[in-house]
Amino acid sequence: MSNDEYILEVKNLTKDFPGVRALDSVDFKVRRGEIHCLVGENGAGKSTLMNVVSGVLPRSEYEGVVVFKGKETNYRSTRDSEQDGLSIIHQELTLSPYLSIYENIFLGHMKTRFGIIDWDTCLKDSYPLLKRVGLREPPQTIVSKMSVGKQQLVEIARAISRNAELLIFDEPTSSLNDEESENLLNLIREFKKEGITCIMISHKLDEVLAVADSITILRDGLSVASYDLTKAPVSQQQIIKGMVGRELKNLFPKKEPDIGDVVFEVKGWTVHHPDYHDMKIVDDASFFVRKGEIISFCGPMGAGRTELMMSIFGNSYGYGASGEIHLHNKRVTFKNPKDAIEQGVGYVSEDRKSLGLILIQDVKTNITNSSLPKLSKRGILNKNLMRNKAEEYKESLQIKTPSLEQLVRNLSGGNQQKVVLSRSLLADPDIFIVDEPTRGIDVGAKYEIYSILNDMVKQGKSVIVVSSELAEAISMSDRIYVMNEGKIKGVLDRSEATQERIMHMALVD
Amino acid sequence: MPENANIEQISFLGLAKQNLRKLSMFIMLGLILLVFAVLTNGVNLTPRNITNIFIQNSYILILAVGMVLVIIIGNIDLSVGSVVAFSGALSAMLYNTGIGLIPTLLLSLLIGAAIGVFQGFWIAFVGIPAFITTLAGMLFFRGLTYIITNVSPISLRDDGFKKIASGSLNIPGFTIGSMDGLSIVVMVIAVVLLVFFTLHRRRKEISNGFSVLPLRYTILKVASLSALIIFVFLRFAAYRGIPTVGLVLFIVTAIFVFLTNNTVIGRYIYAVGGNAKSAKLSGINSEQVVFITHIIMGVLCGLSGVVFTAYMNSALPQAGNQFEMDAIASCYIGGAAASGGIGTIIGAITGGLVMGVINNGMSLMNIGADWQYVVKASILLLAVFYDIWSRRKSGLG
Numbered sequence: 001m002s003n004d005e006y007i008l009e010v011k012n013l014t015k016d017f018p019g020v021r022a023l024d025s026v027d028f029k030v031r032r033g034e035i036h037c038l039v040g041e042n043g044a045g046k047s048t049l050m051n052v053v054s055g056v057l058p059r060s061e062y063e064g065v066v067v068f069k070g071k072e073t074n075y076r077s078t079r080d081s082e083q084d085g086l087s088i089i090h091q092e093l094t095l096s097p098y099l100s101i102y103e104n105i106f107l108g109h110m111k112t113r114f115g116i117i118d119w120d121t122c123l124k125d126s127y128p129l130l131k132r133v134g135l136r137e138p139p140q141t142i143v144s145k146m147s148v149g150k151q152q153l154v155e156i157a158r159a160i161s162r163n164a165e166l167l168i169f170d171e172p173t174s175s176l177n178d179e180e181s182e183n184l185l186n187l188i189r190e191f192k193k194e195g196i197t198c199i200m201i202s203h204k205l206d207e208v209l210a211v212a213d214s215i216t217i218l219r220d221g222l223s224v225a226s227y228d229l230t231k232a233p234v235s236q237q238q239i240i241k242g243m244v245g246r247e248l249k250n251l252f253p254k255k256e257p258d259i260g261d262v263v264f265e266v267k268g269w270t271v272h273h274p275d276y277h278d279m280k281i282v283d284d285a286s287f288f289v290r291k292g293e294i295i296s297f298c299g300p301m302g303a304g305r306t307e308l309m310m311s312i313f314g315n316s317y318g319y320g321a322s323g324e325i326h327l328h329n330k331r332v333t334f335k336n337p338k339d340a341i342e343q344g345v346g347y348v349s350e351d352r353k354s355l356g357l358i359l360i361q362d363v364k365t366n367i368t369n370s371s372l373p374k375l376s377k378r379g380i381l382n383k384n385l386m387r388n389k390a391e392e393y394k395e396s397l398q399i400k401t402p403s404l405e406q407l408v409r410n411l412s413g414g415n416q417q418k419v420v421l422s423r424s425l426l427a428d429p430d431i432f433i434v435d436e437p438t439r440g441i442d443v444g445a446k447y448e449i450y451s452i453l454n455d456m457v458k459q460g461k462s463v464i465v466v467s468s469e470l471a472e473a474i475s476m477s478d479r480i481y482v483m484n485e486g487k488i489k490g491v492l493d494r495s496e497a498t499q500e501r502i503m504h505m506a507l508v509d
Numbered sequence: 510m511p512e513n514a515n516i517e518q519i520s521f522l523g524l525a526k527q528n529l530r531k532l533s534m535f536i537m538l539g540l541i542l543l544v545f546a547v548l549t550n551g552v553n554l555t556p557r558n559i560t561n562i563f564i565q566n567s568y569i570l571i572l573a574v575g576m577v578l579v580i581i582i583g584n585i586d587l588s589v590g591s592v593v594a595f596s597g598a599l600s601a602m603l604y605n606t607g608i609g610l611i612p613t614l615l616l617s618l619l620i621g622a623a624i625g626v627f628q629g630f631w632i633a634f635v636g637i638p639a640f641i642t643t644l645a646g647m648l649f650f651r652g653l654t655y656i657i658t659n660v661s662p663i664s665l666r667d668d669g670f671k672k673i674a675s676g677s678l679n680i681p682g683f684t685i686g687s688m689d690g691l692s693i694v695v696m697v698i699a700v701v702l703l704v705f706f707t708l709h710r711r712r713k714e715i716s717n718g719f720s721v722l723p724l725r726y727t728i729l730k731v732a733s734l735s736a737l738i739i740f741v742f743l744r745f746a747a748y749r750g751i752p753t754v755g756l757v758l759f760i761v762t763a764i765f766v767f768l769t770n771n772t773v774i775g776r777y778i779y780a781v782g783g784n785a786k787s788a789k790l791s792g793i794n795s796e797q798v799v800f801i802t803h804i805i806m807g808v809l810c811g812l813s814g815v816v817f818t819a820y821m822n823s824a825l826p827q828a829g830n831q832f833e834m835d836a837i838a839s840c841y842i843g844g845a846a847a848s849g850g851i852g853t854i855i856g857a858i859t860g861g862l863v864m865g866v867i868n869n870g871m872s873l874m875n876i877g878a879d880w881q882y883v884v885k886a887s888i889l890l891l892a893v894f895y896d897i898w899s900r901r902k903s904g905l906g
Contacts, residue, residue: 358783
């Protein structure tokens with residue numbers, strides 16, 4: 001039996017996936033009523049650990065002991081753990097998109113009378129829950145019509161509706177903007193006051209240091225360190241050192257700009273919503289990028305940055321796009337992505353799982369998918385060349401995979417991102433558009449991705465980055481375009497850009 | 510072999526475990542053959558019957574090759590039975606005008622292609638789901654078949670057509686012992702080529718620094734494949750020689766195995782099926798790939814129509830009834846995934862043979878169509894269950 005101090009104790013936990021040991025005799029203890037942050041690089045085993053704790057992976061699939069509220073757990077699914085008072089809020093939201101807020105909250109544990117759902121009670125009960133999480137929408141709202149941030153609040157409301165004593169947040173702020181993130185952190189602090197224990201997985205160290213009472217660091221499936229912040233403070237450097245196993249002096253590689261003439265220019269670009277044709281998502285956007293230059297697009301979520309890029313990239317988004325594209329001083333049009341790639345423009349999507357990769361295919365196939373015409377002769381593939389090229393990118397981008405035949409779904413987020421980058425790089429673009437290249441990626445891998453982008457501009461190519469992390473945009477780019485509400489609000493030089501100025505430009509000017 | 514050859518160290522058991530999923534359908538086919546060999550006192554392995562299994566299932570196997578491509582891109586084609594009837598009827602009518610066998614065959618393939626263009630257009634460019642488009646196609650072409658045939662069989666002017674299905678390839682008078690000479694010669698050539706190319710490829714892989722399996726496993730693989738070739742061809746040789754339809758089937762299989770593994774369009778089919786949105790952003794023209802896949806299906810329906818007409822020695826208005834179901838079942842037994850992106854030509858062929866061998870064995874035992882349906886359905890469920898179960902176990906899905 002364990003003592004009462006800890007609500008959750010994980011002892012000597014080991015979990016193997018085919019070819020990979022995800023967790024290696026991990027110990028992990030969470031005290032009752034604290035906010036415990038779990039940090040580590042991608043692939044360190046954080047999500048796997050939480051999947052074990054919450055019953056996503058049933059008892060038969062791991063070795064070791066998990067003790068929750070003094071009892072060893074034996075969950076067959078998350079249903080069991082939820083009944084026990086343990087809820088997980090996943091990184092990818094699990095709401096049913098076409099149902100309303102209150103239907104989603106009570107999905108799976110509806111209030112019934114004689115087996116018939118009592119919708120009135122469900123609706124009534126949903127008000128206090130929504131109030132607790134600070135969501136002001138009417139409960140009848142269909143969730144797919146709300147922003148990701150609000151959907152997440154619904155997810156949290158669902159968790160607390162089941163009287164959760166332990167809430168697990170898996171990277172809760174990864175798709176939220178700054179304001180939404182701050183609200184969420186406040187909510188977690190509220191929960192702490194109410195006596196609910198929270199575990200938060202996060203890559204954002206400033207957030208971690210702002211809320212955590214304890215921090216546990218995982219690295220390569222091992223629990224390397226635990227800090228009790230109520231006893232002694234911990235610095236960001238210490239945590240990073242623990243995560244990567246070495247001291248990381250610079251978060252951003254140094255860049256020596258060597259900027260040439262304008263190679264790519266977009267003038268007066270306008271695109272409408274794919275369903276509501278009179279709604280402008282991007283409104284009269286004009287920008288340019290020079291040879292050897294990195295430019296960034298900043299702005300709040302929904303500013304239209306992704307939509308602008310996808311629409312330029314062969315009409316991959318929206319309806320009725322208009323405007324001019326000039327490539328090497330020649331007016332061009334891209335009918336479809338194929339056209340854009342052939343003319344030397346590459347695009348890496350922010351959503352690598354559903355738009356970037358083919359998860360059921362292997363690393364080699366994913367890397368080569370954009371370049372098959374180049375790797376073949378009269379339609380017949382040169383398999384050796386494909387293999388060599390894939391191997392070349394695996395080496396140069398340091399993709400960590402047991403083999404080129406490994407399915408990409410089994411790779412960690414950072415390595416998946418490198419596979420998408422490889423695919424785009426292999427197609428040899430002059431203009432390389434990367435959308436949130438470091439989302440959900442750990443510090444070490446971020447540094448590597450930045451270095452890859454720097455290498456590209458060193459070779460005389462141009463990079464356009466869409467980024468929600470202002471620090472990243474400021475450190476990486478030569479110029480920053482600020483967008484909001486579909487319009488380009490202004491542009492800042494590297495020397496004059498600060499986080500405050502960018503936010504000011506986006507929201508006030 | 511160079512000193513630094515990159516040879517994987519793996520035990521036989523480990524290797525078998527790794528490949529169990531891939532091999533499971535072959536094992537299933539072998540077991541089913543053996544079970545019926547016991548139940549029928551070996552009748553199902555006689556030269557005559559082995560030849561018959563190929564002939565009786567050829568038109569389904571041809572459809573299964575096309576269907577697996579359609580399933581890989583994440584679609585389905587319910588119209589193939591009706592298209593087989595329609596193109597079969599047209600081929601009989603064309604043949605009866607006296608234009609000869611080869612022009613009839615080519616025109617039938619062209620008709621199939623045209624039907625593929627028609628259906629592919631609605632599916633790929635207009636965006637009507639394949640299920641609905643081909644459901645319409647199923648009714649549409651059945652109706653057209655009834656119209657052009659006046660709902661009565663069309664008999665053929667002579668026996669030339671029949672040879673596509675029931676004829677054999679042989680050189681008159683060329684026999685070895687009591688066996689057909691050509692079959693033996695082809696068998697020897699096939700085994701020699703197999704050995705040569707396997708070793709050649711292994712050497713090439715070693716020289717490229719790729720990791721390869723130890724030689725003894727390569728030998729084991731070649732030996733089992735050779736045994737299979739020798740078994741089948743000896744059966745052919747002891748009966749009437751290589752059936753013409755076997756050659757047709759071999760050509761179709763060879764073309765599409767090559768297409769799926771070694772061509773750009775083949776890889777595009779897998780990419781679109783694996784994730785259509787991602788494929789599109791990778792610069793693949795998804796619509797065009799879907800369109801081409803349905804044209805291929807159409808061409809193979811045309812071929813299947815010709816073979817079936819030849820097999821029946823006349824064009825029947827109700828021909829091809831439920832062929833789509835057999836073809837679809839073959840693909841799933843052969844390991845294709847309903848969600849798209851996964852499947853192989855060889856798998857579909859093996860799946861089709863599994864069903865064919867069961868049909869044939871049960872017919873030999875004088876078990877009626879009623880029980881054949883029940884058994885086939887059970888095998889389909891079991892095979893897909895095993896597939897899902899083993900995939901989940903190995904963390905693939």
